[in-house]
Amino acid sequence: MKKHNFSAGPAILPASVIKEAAAGVLELDGIGMSILEISHRSAEFIAIAAEAESLARELLQIPADYAVLFLSGGASGQFSMSAMNLLNENQSAGYLDTGTWSSKAIKEAKAFGKVQVLASSKDQNYNYIPTGYDIPAGLRYVHVTSNNTIFGTQLREFPTTDAPLVADMSSDIFSRRIPLEKFGLIYAGAQKNMGPAGVTLVIVRKDLLGQVDRHxxxxxxxxxxxENESMFNTPPVYPIYVSMLTMRWVKAQGGLEAMERHNEAKAKLLYDEIERNPRFQCTVPNPQDRSLMNVTFVCTDDADTKPFLAAAEAAGCDGIKGHRSVGGFRASIYNSMPLESVQVLVDVMKNF
Amino acid sequence: MKKHNFSAGPAILPASVIKEAAAGVLELDGIGMSILEISHRSAEFIAIAAEAESLARELLQIPADYAVLFLSGGASGQFSMSAMNLLNENQSAGYLDTGTWSSKAIKEAKAFGKVQVLASSKDQNYNYIPTGYDIPAGLRYVHVTSNNTIFGTQLREFPTTDAPLVADMSSDIFSRRIPLEKFGLIYAGAQKNMGPAGVTLVIVRKDLLGQVDRHxxxxxxxxxxxENESMFNTPPVYPIYVSMLTMRWVKAQGGLEAMERHNEAKAKLLYDEIERNPRFQCTVPNPQDRSLMNVTFVCTDDADTKPFLAAAEAAGCDGIKGHRSVGGFRASIYNSMPLESVQVLVDVMKNF
Ligand SMILES: Cc1ncc(COP(=O)(O)O)c(C=O)c1O
Ligand SMILES: Cc1ncc(COP(=O)(O)O)c(C=O)c1O
Ligand SMILES: [Mg+2]
Ligand SMILES: [Mg+2]
Ligand SMILES: [Mg+2]
Ligand SMILES: [Mg+2]
Known part of the structure; x- marks a missing residue:
């Protein structure tokens, strides 16, 4: 039976990318060797890494004063690395607390400077995006999580502030256009919208660096x-290769504008059914705050939860069990998720 | 033409592993999904990670008081991480300086405590392993690079000291049996003897941890x-999967004892030809110091260098150009390198 992969991450990749990714393991482009066993200093891999960077630049329209890096360590590594590189001990950074990942970013940053939590939606188990909060002047940066993978909320608009934004875009990178000029640093673990697990995209405005005192x-x-163009040490070759293939696919689909339309259409299909169907309910009350990537919902009657999960699984829908901190269901419908798979889930809901 | 991959890393993997690794990208074990798109919390991946750990434990005979971790960041990440976790500012660690990688480890460690260079072979461009040096008492640990990938030297014996050894085994992990009880910490980037780039094996004696003051x-x-069994955050799923397949292969070959015999036979074949053939010369004078993994040699007459490289490449021998800091040639003949491929290179030398 065909599986429809609604997993929150590592997550679905385009079927065509999977095929190319498997072929590259057997033999990369007729060179007589696998992508797994070539040197990262080989002409072949240098071309792959350069294409990955230029695709990221093209898709997100990243100007030359920003560096584009492919690092390892995950988004979790960036929680500390971003603060370590940007924040001196006597400086303050503002953080918006919109979920588990924001809180972890806050926790890690506290070791490096003064952290001001500008607003938090913790009081309602993170089921909304705070508004109407003040951002004091003089912050070194303002950190946001653009999409809250666990709680199914998303920042449709980014805060307006004089400070550069630092954003964890792990779960919605390349899913929509963004106002890049607002950001000083963007990071994203690959394993939702960019590729397989094992590489992290970092985009950083170069003039912000070199200003901390610490070692x-x-x-x-x-x-x-x-300085080393992401090759200070051996980079995660295969995760970068498959991310490059996935970005090629995004570009071939029409880039971020096309992704945006595609993602809006899929999300609408699913949210509309959740609204319409009395047996389901969205966990995020305000439609404006609902994520286009992770759709979180519950059964109105908790007795339906188990049988609905079974019905969805019987239809091949995999990975829709909600995160334990929310319960119910989470359908992750990243870039690579086809509309047809969302329709399969919606049909299960209709027929349930 | 069949390629013989003598690259120093990322390096050759067993042909059977490449096949399985490609199949897993298309579909993992009949589950209807690719290894690239399953959750790291899925039953399937948890089983893979557990098997990777237990294979590492079995092959190296690692007892329960050591933890086995699969991290990201490469061996270079471990240069700082090991010192950060083990060394307080007022404590001293001894380092053996046997090459580029040792020097980098020394540089990174200096930020965290007192570093004593116990001995160095820098005076002879690292073409030997120092002996006869004193190791003072009271060191927190003694750091060694078990195999010097660039310079073609290897520690056949490990220093005797009361302090636990910390070892960078990136380029000879799983290539021979080791006296594990001497080590407090072992780390190895996967991309030579363990799998593809993107994951780093760390073996650490747990009682050494939790003794530093710093954050x-x-x-x-x-x-x-x-605490999180290498799943504090999303691990590099595919590099761990392929490393597990490679360790399965090592076990199927007969484990480390078999690897040792196999590696000795391959190295003997190549070193014997270098010795015998007046047109070639090993860069490491003392046979005892020569690496079984990276065989470095030069042409006696430098005018032969270019034509020999061309002849080797014409025979399908890839990646034998020496590192710029040594020149000449480097044939990396890791676990996965078949004797037949070494024979091909030796035949080129004989017929040159
Ligand atoms: C928004 C967000 N940030 C950070 C993380 C953690 O990423 P990683 O596992 O790559 O460290 C995740 C993972 O799910 C995430 O969704
Ligand atoms: C002995 C040794 N240590 C460390 C490294 C650096 O490893 P990485 O690139 O994984 O950081 C290498 C890479 O060639 C190596 O051979
Ligand atoms: Mg969250
Ligand atoms: Mg409803
Ligand atoms: Mg070296
Ligand atoms: Mg000779």
Missing amino acids: LPSMLDYRIHI | LPSMLDYRIHI
Whole structure:
């Protein structure tokens, strides 16, 4: 039976990318060797890495004063690395607390400077995006999580502030156009919208670097990675290769504008059914706050939860069990998720 | 034409592993999904990670008081992470300086405590392993690079000291049996003898942890990774999968004893020809210091260098150009390198 992969991450990749990714393991482009066993200094891999960077630049329209890095360590590594590189001990950064990942970013940053939580939706189990909060002047940066993977909320608009934004875009990178000029640093673990697990995209405005007093170990210093074009040490070759293939696919689909339309259509299909169907309910009350990537919902009657999960699984819908901190269901419908798969889930809901 | 992959890393993997690794990308074990798109919390991946750990434990005979971790960030990440986790500012660690990688480890460690270079072979461009040096008492640990990938030297014996050894085994992990009880910490980037780039094996004696005063970011704290069984955050799923397949292969070959015999036979074949053939010369004078993994040699007459490289490449021998800091040639003949491929190179030398 065909599986429809609604997993929150590592997550679905385009079927065509999976095929190319498997072929590259057997033999990369007729070179007589696997992508798994070529040197990262080989002409072949240097071309792959360069294409990955230029696709990221093209898709997100990243100007030359920003560096584009492919690092390892996940988005969790960036929670500390971003603060370590940007924030001096006596400086303040503002953080918007919109979920588990925001809180972890806050926790890690506290070791490096003063952290001001600008607003939090923790009081309602993170089921909304705070508004109407003040952002004081003089912050070094303002950190946001653009999409809250666990709680199914998303920042449709980004805060307006004089400080550069630092954003964890792990679960909605490349899913929509963004106002890049507002951001000083963007990071994203690949394993939702960019590729397989094992690589993290970092986009950083270069003039923000080199202003902290502390010692930075080489591997944790963005400047060292910039100087070495992400090849200070052996990069995660295969995750970068498959991310490059996935970005090629995004571009072939029509880029971020096309992704945006595609993602809006899929989300509408699913949210409309949740609204319409009395047996289901969205966990995020305000439609404006609902994520286009992770759709979180519950059964109105908890007795339906188990049988609905079974019905969805019987239809091949995989990975829709909600995160334990929310319960119910979470359908992750990233870029690579086809509309047809969302329709399969909606049909299960209709027929349930 | 069949390629013989003598690259120093990322490096050759067994042909059977490449096949399985490609199949897993298309579909993992009949589950209807690719290994690239399953959750790291799925039953399937948890089983893979558990098998990777238990294979590492079995092959190296690692007892329960050591943790086995699969981290990201490469061996270069471990240069700082190991010192950060083990060394207080007022404590001293001894380092053996046997090459580029040792020097980098020394540089990174200096930020965290007192570093004593016990001996160095830098005076002879690292073409030997120092002996006869003193190791003072009271060191927190003694750091060694078990195999010097660039310079073609290897520690056949490990230093005797009361302090636990910390070893970078990136380029000879799983290639021979080791006296595990001497080590407090072992780390190895996967991309030579363990699998593809993107994951780093860390083996650490647990009682050595939790004794430093400094703040450790979560991602850089071994204890956090131990508590979370290497799943504190999304691990590099595919690199771990392929490493597990490679360890299965090592086990199927007969484990480390068999690898040792196999590696000795291959190295003997190549070193014997270098010795015998007046047109070639090993860069490491003392046979005892020569690496079984990276065989470095030059042409006696430099005018032969270019034509020999061309002849080797014409025979399908890839990646034998020496590192710029040594020149000449480097044939990396890791576990997965078949004797037949070494024979091809030796035949080129004979017929040159
Ligand atoms: C928004 C967000 N940030 C951070 C993370 C953690 O990423 P990683 O596992 O790559 O460290 C996740 C993972 O699910 C996420 O969704
Ligand atoms: C012995 C040794 N240590 C460390 C490294 C650096 O490893 P990585 O690129 O994984 O950081 C290498 C890479 O060639 C190596 O051979
Ligand atoms: Mg969240
Ligand atoms: Mg409803
Ligand atoms: Mg070396
Ligand atoms: Mg000779």
